[in-house]
Amino acid sequence: MSALAELLQEVRACRICADVLPLGPRPVVQADVRARLLIVGQAPGLKVHETGIPFNDPSGDRLRDWLGVSREVFYDPVQVAILPMGFCYPGRGRSGDNPPRPECAPAWRQKLLDQLPNLELTLLVGRYAQEWYLGKGGSVTERVRNWRAYGPEQLPLPHPSPRNNLWLRRNPWFEKVLLPELKERIERLRA
Template identity: 80%
Template sequence: MSLPELLRQVRACRICVDQLPLGPRPVVQADSRARLLIVGQAPGVKVHETGIPFNDASGDRLREWLGLSRDQFYDPSRVAIVPMGFCYPGRGKSGDNPPRPECAPAWRAQLLAELPDIELTLLVGRYAQEWHLGKGMNLTERVSRWQEFGPDYIPLPHPSPRNNLWLRRNPWFEQELLPQLQQKITLIVPD
């Protein structure tokens, strides 16, 4: 199956329609030429409303971290964005619910197989990291040991404003990791 056909099927997905408070609206960005893959968690309400990945405050911060313009970030031939869950999962006690468990097993392997040129995968948040790197470390341990997962993966905290305290407690992230990440990004995502 071609990637465009697969994306049509993903966008028509209704696997967990009965569990989604706002109904299904799968949000994904992919092109077989992409060299950077961003694996997020699941869309928030604003992303659900617009259908554009990371089209919120978290996306603003993520683009700043990566040193990418909106045009670069939203060019699927440069950047693929394939979250762990494609639809807004609803609100929980302390933020959004985790990605729906049906999504990744149904679509992930097929989509990743259609992205042959990926040089770097950014794992944004706990759910993406546990799927790709396994369990056993907390987020701070994973992110602080980011060089051990290279050159293919870099774990990142979620760029949500809810993580401002984590960023203040871990200044090494912005001082050490981000400059090296931005340097890698400039080699992978052309101007």
Template identity: 65%
Template sequence: MSDYITLLDQVRHCRLCADQLPQGPRPVLQLHPSARLLIAGQAPGRKVHASGIAFDDASGARLRDWLGLDATQFYDPTLVAILPMGFCYPGSGPHGDLPPRPECAAHWRVPLLQQLPKLQLTLLLGQHALAWHLPAAGNITQAVRNWQAGWPHILPLPHPSPRNNLWLQRNPWFAAEVLPVLRQRVQQLLGTS
């Protein structure tokens, strides 16, 4: 138990890419060795950077709905681990937030994942998480269409950001086919209903 606490403390005090972060480092993650569900996201946005709470935004509200979890369940680290590809807000670019800083995954991802012995389902939110966990899966639409390939242990998902509303409208099969199965699996894993 102390290894994971020490590691979390090290991550929370990380300054690997401090010089490249427009608002400075503020690592946001959630981890406990008992977690059975892992959310592998992109990187915190501006609002999450300000609050220090993962998915404390419209993306989080949609994600909790997709999972059928309330905030208490979602933010219970003994149930849900949240490890984005980048732990700090990377800043914004011409088309939204910049990609996650690569230093996080290169330095921290493997040691953190090793702290999750009870993990049974990993959700890959967006292209950056998909590229790290399933590099041969193709683009996010292809991977989500082929969602059964890694089921029931790994599931690629579009990012729940409101920026993906058009994707969701163009792909109604996602809500009809994938979300009911995902909710059922989450209920089985976490004992929620």
């Protein structure tokens, strides 16, 4: 068994937050040492928790559309690694799901990244991923608007949730300017 396979087995057996997760732990991750694309989201939603499949919800449908890839490509760990900031469903809050549990990323993120040597592009989906990788300060809108500043290796994106429809309407440049660039980058990675 490879080092990554062993590590993924450990991650999927993780119980660090077992006593605080409303539905119990069910870590949802996807990775392979050959992956060139990494998607860093927030944490699984309820549907993802129920199915154990990352982005298996309307947010995932929109994200796959943004990337210009099929479900088959998206769920191929050789092509796409998916490591959210929190691996388990954190429960429901007043205005949506709770934030990712703070214990998860420090416990697992760097260990997993060390096993992914071929990553060329990391998509930072939403506030929590952007704050971890880019630091605090600035809004999601500011980071996404300034996407060119993060080089070819990282690309901040808004969360693809249907809750962000208003954001998308208020920021038409995202679909006109950034999404064509994103799709082109994805095509180059897959070539």
